[in-house]
Amino acid sequence: MNDLLFQYLLRLGDDSLILGQRLCEWCGHAPTIEVDLSLSNLALDLIGQATLFLGYAGEVESGGRDADALAFHRDAEDFRNCLLVEQPNGDFARTMARQFLFSSYQLALLDRLCSSADGRIAEIAAKAVKEVRYHADLAADWVVRLGDGTAESRGRMIEGLDDCWRFLDDLFAMDDGERALAAAGIAADKAALRPLVQGRVEQVLRQATLSMPGLPWQVTGGRTGRHSEHLSRLLAEMQVLPRAHPGARW
Amino acid sequence: MNDLLFQYLLRLGDDSLILGQRLCEWCGHAPTIEVDLSLSNLALDLIGQATLFLGYAGEVESGGRDADALAFHRDAEDFRNCLLVEQPNGDFARTMARQFLFSSYQLALLDRLCSSADGRIAEIAAKAVKEVRYHADLAADWVVRLGDGTAESRGRMIEGLDDCWRFLDDLFAMDDGERALAAAGIAADKAALRPLVQGRVEQVLRQATLSMPGLPWQVTGGRTGRHSEHLSRLLAEMQVLPRAHPGARW
Amino acid sequence: PALLAAFEARVANDEFIEPKDWMPEAYRRTLTRQISQHAHSEIVGMLPEGNWLTRAPSLKRKAILLAKIQDEGGHGLYLYCAAETLGTSREQMIEALHAGKAKYSTIFNYPTLNWADIGAIGWLVDGAAIMNQVPLQRTSYGPYARAMVRVCKEESFHQRQGYDLLLEMMKGTPEQRAMVQDAMNRWWWPSLMMFGPPDDNSPNSAQSIRWRIKRETNDELRQKFVDATVPQAELLGITVPDPDLQWNEERGHYDFGAIDWNEFYAVVRGEGPVARERMKARRAAWDEGAWVREAAAAWEARQAARRAAAA
Amino acid sequence: PALLAAFEARVANDEFIEPKDWMPEAYRRTLTRQISQHAHSEIVGMLPEGNWLTRAPSLKRKAILLAKIQDEGGHGLYLYCAAETLGTSREQMIEALHAGKAKYSTIFNYPTLNWADIGAIGWLVDGAAIMNQVPLQRTSYGPYARAMVRVCKEESFHQRQGYDLLLEMMKGTPEQRAMVQDAMNRWWWPSLMMFGPPDDNSPNSAQSIRWRIKRETNDELRQKFVDATVPQAELLGITVPDPDLQWNEERGHYDFGAIDWNEFYAVVRGEGPVARERMKARRAAWDEGAWVREAAAAWEARQAARRAAAA
Secondary structure, three states: OHHHHHHHHHHHHHHHHHHHHHHHOOOOOOOOHHHHHHHHHHHHHHHHHHHHHHHHHHHHHOOOOOHHHHHHOOOHHHOOOOHHHHOOOOOHHHHHHHHHHHHHHHHHHHHHHOOOOOHHHHHHHHHHHHHHHHHHHHHHHHHHHHHOOOHHHHHHHHHHHHHHHHHHHHHHOOOHHHHHHHHOOOOOOHHHHHHHHHHHHHHHHHHOOOOOOOOOOOOOOHHHOOOOHHHHHHHHHHOHHHHHOOOOOO | OHHHHHHHHHHHHHHHHHHHHHHHOOOOOOOOHHHHHHHHHHHHHHHHHHHHHHHHHHHHHOOOOOHHHHHHOOOHHHOOOOHHHHOOOOOHHHHHHHHHHHHHHHHHHHHHHOOOOOHHHHHHHHHHHHHHHHHHHHHHHHHHHHHOOOHHHHHHHHHHHHHHHHHHHHHHOOOHHHHHHHHOOOOOOHHHHHHHHHHHHHHHHHHOOOOOOOOOOOOOOHHHOOOOHHHHHHHHHHOHHHHHOOOOOO | OHHHHHHHHHHHOOOOEOOOOOOOHHHHHHHHHHHHHHHHHHHHOHHHHHHHHOOOOOHHHHHHHHHHHHHHHHHHHHHHHHHHOOOOOHHHHHHHHHOOOOOOOHHHHOOOOOOHHHHHHHHHHHHHHHHHHHHHHHOOEHHHHHHHHHHHHHHHHHHHHHHHHHHHHHOOOHHHHHHHHHHHHHHHHHHHHOOOOOHHHOOOHHHHHHOOOOOOOHHHHHHHHHHHHHHHHHHHOOOOOOOOOEEEOOOOEEEOOOOOHHHHHHHHHHHOOOHHHHHHHHHHHHHHOHHHHHHHHHHHHHHHHHHHHHO | OHHHHHHHHHHHOOOOEOOOOOOOHHHHHHHHHHHHHHHHHHHHOHHHHHHHHOOOOOHHHHHHHHHHHHHHHHHHHHHHHHHHOOOOOHHHHHHHHHOOOOOOOHHHHOOOOOOHHHHHHHHHHHHHHHHHHHHHHHOOEHHHHHHHHHHHHHHHHHHHHHHHHHHHHHOOOHHHHHHHHHHHHHHHHHHHHOOOOOHHHOOOHHHHHHOOOOOOOHHHHHHHHHHHHHHHHHHHOOOOOOOOOEEEOOOOEEEOOOOOHHHHHHHHHHHOOOHHHHHHHHHHHHHHOHHHHHHHHHHHHHHHHHHHHHO
16 A cells, blocks of 8 residues: 555655646746746745655655655656646746646645545645645636637637647546545545536636637556656756765755 | 866867757757758767767876766866857857857867877867868858848848857967967967958858957856856756766666 | 550559659659658658757767768658659648648657667667568659668668667666666557558558559558567567567467557547647748748849859 | 925935925936836846756755745835836836846846855845845835835845855765855856946945935945955855955955956946846747737726626
């Protein structure tokens, strides 16, 4: 069970870590100072969540790895984040489309994990769910504003959503291990979450005067370490110092 | 003298390595297939020169480091390339402006090094000078074509040259060590090369119907390891595998 | 009809058809589609390998990979030239690709995820390409056949280099060996799909074979590839990710498991894992390079005018 | 003239001038320039640190740096607001920056080359900024003075964090210690330049001091900074890159070497080592974000119209 729990915590922590890292790339380059600050806020929350989940993962593993070791000394194929969060920022519409889908999912997930049978998970989720409620609202606001803004912003938002739509199955993917954890009341049953998330997404898209894209061929594999070409590049940048100076403390 | 020679060989090798690496970034993304192939050609030549110069540097150092160790296991501050070659590609005009200035410089340098008192340097230079003559001609052709092409290409070429013009002093910078090597007939006296290069550059710009930009405040430091913000990012990407897998052979 | 009969007779006689010769419109159309598709594959195929070029782990490997990708660009170039002899310009072909009207090999819609993928592409993808292309050296259209001679020679070289890269990695650390197996796991099935749909679902095959545009069926070539590749995998010391794979003494061939044709058709539809990225990259290169092509053309025109004025 | 006299009396009496109060045009202009320049510095100052945000070597350091840059954005925001109370809009100020008409602190035209630079910026650059800004908490213009109270509090916190980062690195590997020394070598002189030209070449100082827009001269502040910082460098165990630096018992201050004012004026002219990059990055962010701002404005307008129609 411990290895299943470890894997599950990696999935939770890596999602937050990788999306937080992506949002860091916006820093200093956003369309307005206000947007810059709100993206930093999201990134800070996500890095904080990653620190808690990966820290706990390290404890469960009991192999002497802490959150930093897990964040900075694993190769791409050992990361367990979903494909959606590792996708490049693209323009602001694409970033918000990605954020909207991920935060809507994460909100439903954490909401459920607040009553996890694992006390530590429940505790982290209780803290994080408040943050993520704000993320989901903020991203939804932008989906509406851009979708129902100008012709250009609408086109970009449609394109942004289109870019993300291939990765929905991957977001909700569960393996037998995770199902076992869900049966034990530790993990959430993602299949049960999906209609909830879908309902929320439909509602916001309606408000944005956008229609739900059809589901194209789905790309999956994030949860088992089969990522896109983007993750290894993201990691090369993120991990460069700890890799170049093994053993150094910062 | 050996350490001076080692440092000098790093300067020669790193220039070729870093510019070759930059040109690799174009691969598959150039304006035409023909251009793609010619940029690959340049990159191949430069990587080859780097292999020879750094290989010889490793021998001179006699510390057990070969060309790969020098290329993949040094930090940015240990690189000795000029600032010009590490600048980002920008658009094709900027890439060609950079190439034109560097190849014009490198051609004059290698031409001189063909008669270096150090036999190995003379040998490598004799091979490389033929390649670089082609590079310099190719880049000059593009400077002319873009400078004297359309209004847009002209504007871009002017901007590209402007971007590079801050780095000319750095290109020709010499320290006491290099002056000692030059006095011994091993290195080239870059101060003596400068008017030659300048004459060639002026001639091509005239042909391109462009005027010589004035010399703005010069940024220097490449030869002593004070680089721009770009080099450490370039190296993070280039070195990622050898850094993540120390000791592995490929 | 007399022309057609003469044409068919020449083809049946294994003579080469040349650009100025009369040919049926359907032959011209089919060949143009096939050659341009092949050219597109070479050009799009530069991208998955280019993804690791800046991260090649040694100077030697970087140079080898660079030269290889350059060869692919070269193949693309003379395949476009061969197709142009049939009356369609390179620009038209490229625009058809970018508009999603022309296809390219499904294999290049899969991502390259670790350095061993570079070896796997050489070994498996170029290997499969060679199986497809060797017979085309004797195809009925002269310019295409001659292009294929050069392409096949270089591809064989690439295949050996790819295999060599993997051999070297298999001698390395456990992580390196795991990379090789991981690459095999991801590239095996897509490589089998490179031979196209099964024969009972391959509508154009019969006519193409009659016209010597194709000389063996998809399933025949696929079987050849499996038979040649499995022993090489054993030599490497990696596992073929197919539990149903086994030698069939009676057939004198390997039996292998069912291919996921749903995936294949999705990829053909343009929904492959990285299809969007590949097309975006190609369109961006083309669109962002427009001003360069225009400048070069303007400059050439001005030079020509000057020469004319001077004459 | 009566207004002017009353104004001068209030300022001399250390009272705050508020947005609605009468003020001389030159006062308004000087303040607008100074506050907007300060706001621009905060925003441009996000870039050199942002350069290492994606490469921060631990999760804790990444979070600290992110929060710090966020604070700077926040400072920029309320400084723009303070400047707007003087009658210039944020857009106008930003456009002046992008057109090269408005300045920002010379220090942000230097590159960040290793992780210790993040510590050095906190310690030296924020340290110098605090020296400049602490007196401004009592400046004559109310909104500016109040903004400075908050800014100074946060900057002090950043300075301690920066110093702490360097202390941690000095406890580390030889490479880490070398990075700290290297950062010191590169940031020391530009930090001294942050206080502006020497007093005998600082044209606006006298009036600014009379108006309490400035409360100490450049050279006074620079000396204060040197006196405060040298002992901190000793505590860290690094060398100040100035052979002429020594304690002057008689003056009760450190003597220090000559500043390269040629470099300073080149940087002021916009020719600093990374000035082009900084301005390109800011312009790109602004230009590429135009469609977002337009969309938000269009949506707001439509909502307002709907609300009006519903009322």
